[in-house]
Amino acid sequence: MTRLLYFASLRALAGKSEESLELGGETTVRALGERIGKTSPKLGEMILGKKVMVSVNQDVATLDTPVRDGDEVAFLPPFSGGAI
Amino acid sequence: MTRLLYFASLRALAGKSEESLELGGETTVRALGERIGKTSPKLGEMILGKKVMVSVNQDVATLDTPVRDGDEVAFLPPFSGGAI
Amino acid sequence: MSTVMESKVRIQREDFSVTGEIEAIKKVSRNIGGIVTFLGTGRELSKGENITQLNFEHYPNMAEKKLEEIRVKAIADFKIIDMSIIHRIGEIDIGENIVLIVAAAEHRTEAFKACEWAIAELKRTTPIWKRETTSKGEVWVQDTP
Amino acid sequence: MSTVMESKVRIQREDFSVTGEIEAIKKVSRNIGGIVTFLGTGRELSKGENITQLNFEHYPNMAEKKLEEIRVKAIADFKIIDMSIIHRIGEIDIGENIVLIVAAAEHRTEAFKACEWAIAELKRTTPIWKRETTSKGEVWVQDTP
Numbered sequence: 001m002t003r004l005l006y007f008a009s010l011r012a013l014a015g016k017s018e019e020s021l022e023l024g025g026e027t028t029v030r031a032l033g034e035r036i037g038k039t040s041p042k043l044g045e046m047i048l049g050k051k052v053m054v055s056v057n058q059d060v061a062t063l064d065t066p067v068r069d070g071d072e073v074a075f076l077p078p079f080s081g082g083a084i
Numbered sequence: 085m086t087r088l089l090y091f092a093s094l095r096a097l098a099g100k101s102e103e104s105l106e107l108g109g110e111t112t113v114r115a116l117g118e119r120i121g122k123t124s125p126k127l128g129e130m131i132l133g134k135k136v137m138v139s140v141n142q143d144v145a146t147l148d149t150p151v152r153d154g155d156e157v158a159f160l161p162p163f164s165g166g167a168i
Numbered sequence: 169m170s171t172v173m174e175s176k177v178r179i180q181r182e183d184f185s186v187t188g189e190i191e192a193i194k195k196v197s198r199n200i201g202g203i204v205t206f207l208g209t210g211r212e213l214s215k216g217e218n219i220t221q222l223n224f225e226h227y228p229n230m231a232e233k234k235l236e237e238i239r240v241k242a243i244a245d246f247k248i249i250d251m252s253i254i255h256r257i258g259e260i261d262i263g264e265n266i267v268l269i270v271a272a273a274e275h276r277t278e279a280f281k282a283c284e285w286a287i288a289e290l291k292r293t294t295p296i297w298k299r300e301t302t303s304k305g306e307v308w309v310q311d312t313p
Numbered sequence: 314m315s316t317v318m319e320s321k322v323r324i325q326r327e328d329f330s331v332t333g334e335i336e337a338i339k340k341v342s343r344n345i346g347g348i349v350t351f352l353g354t355g356r357e358l359s360k361g362e363n364i365t366q367l368n369f370e371h372y373p374n375m376a377e378k379k380l381e382e383i384r385v386k387a388i389a390d391f392k393i394i395d396m397s398i399i400h401r402i403g404e405i406d407i408g409e410n411i412v413l414i415v416a417a418a419e420h421r422t423e424a425f426k427a428c429e430w431a432i433a434e435l436k437r438t439t440p441i442w443k444r445e446t447t448s449k450g451e452v453w454v455q456d457t458p
Contacts, residue, residue: 005227008225008297008299008308009297055295058227058230058233076227076295079293079294080291080297080298080308081224081226081255081290081291081296082208082287082290083208083210083266
């Protein structure tokens with residue numbers, strides 16, 4: 001199982017804050033984005049268009065970063081911490 | 085009477101922290117420095133050589149600034165406030 | 169080096185004490201001569217809108233890891249003695265504390281540089297998000313770095 | 314504008330509270346988003362000498378007048394909301410607070426600039442003197458600006 005996390009504004013787009021997926025073998029962030037796009041077209045588009053940052057096991061990832069069973073993949077909209 | 089104030093390291097040179105002088109009419113910071121130099125040669129030299137700042141009534145003065153009866157003249161070594 | 173009671177980077181719901189954090193960092197060295205702090209607080213106005221409340225969310229563990237990276241890099245790059253970084257999450261009212269960065273150094277120039285760099289770096293690299301509540305509703309702020 | 318309980322520039326023997334001064338300046342406006350503070354503290358080392366105590370002296374009234382000039386100019390030149398400046402005099406031990414400058418602004422960049430300028434200006438223009446006590450005796454520090 002691979003755990004997917006949606007933060008902040010992406011929660012409304014995904015319709016959930018997290019989910020667990022059965023990957024059936026190694027895949028990539030890109031393939032994951034395509035799969036998400038089937039149920040959430042706008043979110044899939046943002047992932048593939050690099051409008052959101054993706055992390056795999058809390059390290060910043062690219063579309064080519066491999067994703068394996070047991071990984072934690074997070075979709076991160078632009079940060080806005082730090083007050084002003 | 086004119087009040088003279090000596091601060092910090094100048095106190096030891098003047099041998100006092102303050103004194104009152106009878107000027108006998110208007111004078112200048114320069115003339116005051118010459119007069120002080122008679123009893124405290126090193127201090128007089130520093131005043132005339134602009135090694136110390138002089139204020140008249142708490143405003144920064146030059147050697148030509150007039151000094152009158154009732155004025156407060158202070159001799160200020162280089163500042164060192166503000167911690168580091 | 170005294171025992172560290174609490175971590176120097178923290179993300180927490182509760183408020184923090186600026187004096188308390190400064191006193192904690194002072195214990196690190198007797199050679200601290202300048203301490204620069206940045207305190208970010210909730211403003212009422214944002215792009216002309218009147219804000220009634222703020223709400224912060226973070227990615228647990230990853231956010232703390234990023235703050236620690238900022239702290240370590242600031243100490244190394246700016247030759248400061250120590251730094252602490254605290255960010256609050258959850259509901260924040262106008263005027264309340266949001267984020268605190270404390271940079272302690274022998275001299276003030278490095279402390280100013282390190283503190284200013286750290287808050288910019290936090291905004292750029294740390295997965296924390298702000299939601300503003302105005303009369304028009306709630307909106308997640310999408311800051312461009 | 315709330316009633317000002319105490320002056321925003323002060324020279325005093327007793328210690329001050331950083332949190333207290335920050336909370337006081339927060340009351341000035343609900344639009345403060347960034348507060349930068351500089352806290353100067355007593356260092357153990359100075360030019361290789363081990364310091365055991367510091368002692369500060371000021372020119373009463375003239376020093377306060379200079380601090381107020383710095384405050385007014387900082388607010389005008391850097392477009393900040395407010396500033397407070399507090400300097401202690403008398404005996405100060407290692408690690409103790411000496412001087413505090415608090416700059417409150419809508420945004421952080423101006424607050425950093427104003428605070429850094431103010432401490433440099435204080436050192437340059439304000440009649441305050443520091444005496445250091447080391448194993449070799451007491452010496453008035455003659456800083457070159």
